[in-house]
Amino acid sequence: MSRLFKFCGLAATLLLLQITSHSIEYTHGYAFLSKPKYDPEFEYFDYVNPDAPKGGIIRIPQMGNWDSFNPIPPRGRVAAGLSVGSPTDNLLLNSLVDFSADETTSIYGVIADGIAVADDMAWVAFRIRQDPKPRWHDGRPITVEDLEFSFDVYRNLANPSIQNPILAFTEIEVINEREVRYHILESERTNPLLPIRIGTLPVLPKHYWESKDITKTTVEPPLGSGPYKVGEFYVGQWVIYERVEDYWGADLPINRGRFNFDQIKFDYFRDDQVQTESLKGNIVDVHVENIPRLWETGLRLHSISPRSVQEELCATNSTCRAVVANLLEPRSAQVPGCASSRSAVDAQ
Secondary structure (H helix, E strand, O other), rough: OOHHHHHHHHHHHHHHHHHHHHHHOOOOOOEEOOOEEEEEOOOOOOOOOOOOOOOOOOEEEOOOOOOOOOOOOOOEEEEEEOOOOOHEEEEOEEEEEEEEEOOEEEEOOOOEEEEOOOOOOOEEEEEOOOOOEEOOOOOOOOOOHHHHHHHHHHOOOOOHHHHHHOOOOEEEEEEOOOOOOOOEEEHHOOOOHHHHHOOEEEEEOOOHHHHOOOOOOOOOOOOOEEEOEEEEEEEEOOHHHHHOOOOOOOOOOOOOOOOOEEEEEEEEEEHHHHHHHHOOOOOOOOOOOOOHHHHHHHHOOOOOOOOHHHHHHHHHOOOOOOOOOOOOOOHHHOOOOOOOHHHHHHHH
């Protein structure tokens, strides 16, 4: 009789999980200001060249120094290319979703192929894609166990800048081997940014970190899943990321035409003027200038006219210094001159 009760209990549990899973309607993307621009069958973003050649190196300057590859603890200065807040700026680790650069608040699946948000915002669910199967650089698959581990680290062990934005999430529920659901505090369910905050966090490899202390800084290159891995580096001065030839997500629509450089090098400077001069000396390939006087007169190169450099930078610069409306507040639409989208800002 006890065996019969155990069997019935197991059957009921499996049936409940199946019903729960089937009741979730997943979509390919999420946006809270409007519908996602790209439909489920999109092949690549409008702003990329899907057939762009691969190769070469780009050298990007950074100010200050660095002494850690681990962004979790509050101590240390994390190397560039390991952002927790922006998937686009994390070369090593993939997240469940990523942004498109020509929309303001839209995300699309990377590790996840499905996103779902409850009508009452009580939870956010994600489904790990099957084809291609996401994997770590050591060949092991990314699993719901990694999602559980990542949530626990970010929610309970990470520094406040990571932890505070996701305090609205109470727990992660594993539905099955592909699906998870993040539950949200009732008092926070009016915040449309929450699906973005939880979905854009980099997924951490449990099997790599469980034998290490993730609360300590380290200069040992960690295991990743993204388009690049850590190559050569000199602590505090520079770090080179090398493109992963067999990157699992290279042909995803969200990634086609991106990550084209074989190497990305971040060079660190202690002085902004030295950084500016490094562009003239062919030490770096990119320089963001925000001082009008230097913008007009400081880029005196022997081989290229100043105006040519300025025009090229202006065409590729995505940073805007301006007064922009708070798009979470409905009354912002009533303010004359307020831009309601990134494209509107860019058009000015």
